[in-house]
Amino acid sequence: MKLEGSVVELSKGSVVIDGKSAVLPVSQSGVFIEKTPTYIKIKAKLGLLAIWNEEDSFLVELDQKYKNQTCGLCGDFNGVQLYNEFYSHGVKLSTMDFANFWKMDGPVESCSDYTLESTQSCNDMKPLCEQILTGPAFNTCHNLLDITSFTSACVADLCHCGNGKNEQTDPFCLCNTVSEFSRQCVHAGGKPHNWRTKDLCCEYTY
Template sequence: MDEKYRNQTCGLCGDYNGVQIYDELFEYGELVDIADFGEHWKVNDPTEKCMEVSTQNTAHCPDQKDLCTQLLSDPAFHSCKGLLDSPSFVEACVKDLCHCNISNTCLCPTLSEYSRQCAHAGGTPERWETAQQCG
């Protein structure tokens, strides 16, 4: 972002003030839960009210956590290790699988975002799509 916008932004994009302690993704030194983050930033307009963010329990999918951990530990993501908050991506993956009927396409958004965030963090993710996965 251009320097002329320093201290001029707010909301999901942050305030661009360079002070990490005010990072909108952290509260009291802890990473904010995805659902809480969404709830914090939603804004109703005069004619519509935002729906509550679903925090549906994924306890009925305990076997999916191992699969998701395995997918995000794939050799294609080797350079991402330690760069990202992998548990939050595992949680997103589990939720994707729990709310989907076609597992080979449901994971594409989460895996794609993991790859994108890895690259932004300095990693070099390799090609992870296959004929069986996002294909």
């Protein structure tokens, strides 16, 4: 991230600012970075908050003053969903096409196109996904989030879990998607209940 003239590089287990390893928390040139038990948080005085769980979730919040002034993978921040972000020349882009459209090659490496195998053969897994996402633990989330897109991601997770070698589906494969659903629900103002069970995501019982 390039913030306030500084370059902040995040990787699991380390934060590097302008080429030097930083010990958190750190405050420098209008940028404050701290680590909590579950996230690394970056606050910039220019009006930005970024939160990373050091795994698969990266959240960016911008001050309202940037409304309609952004571009890129996160959208144009114009308050109108789908208008510009997911359309190109009047045609709606698939999630994969959208991701590939915005990918950027680095100076010494290039990103390969991301492809996803068909999940049509896995449609029998849809009821399980719907059962979890529309369950009572998420009753405050149902009007806040697009359950259809999360259901599709859930089916894809189950479908490709263990490269298809598992004859029996492993609920552990759903943890990332359901965790993200829960995170986004909280962010949208919902209050999910505890959704982890002894059968779903390692909530061990003794």
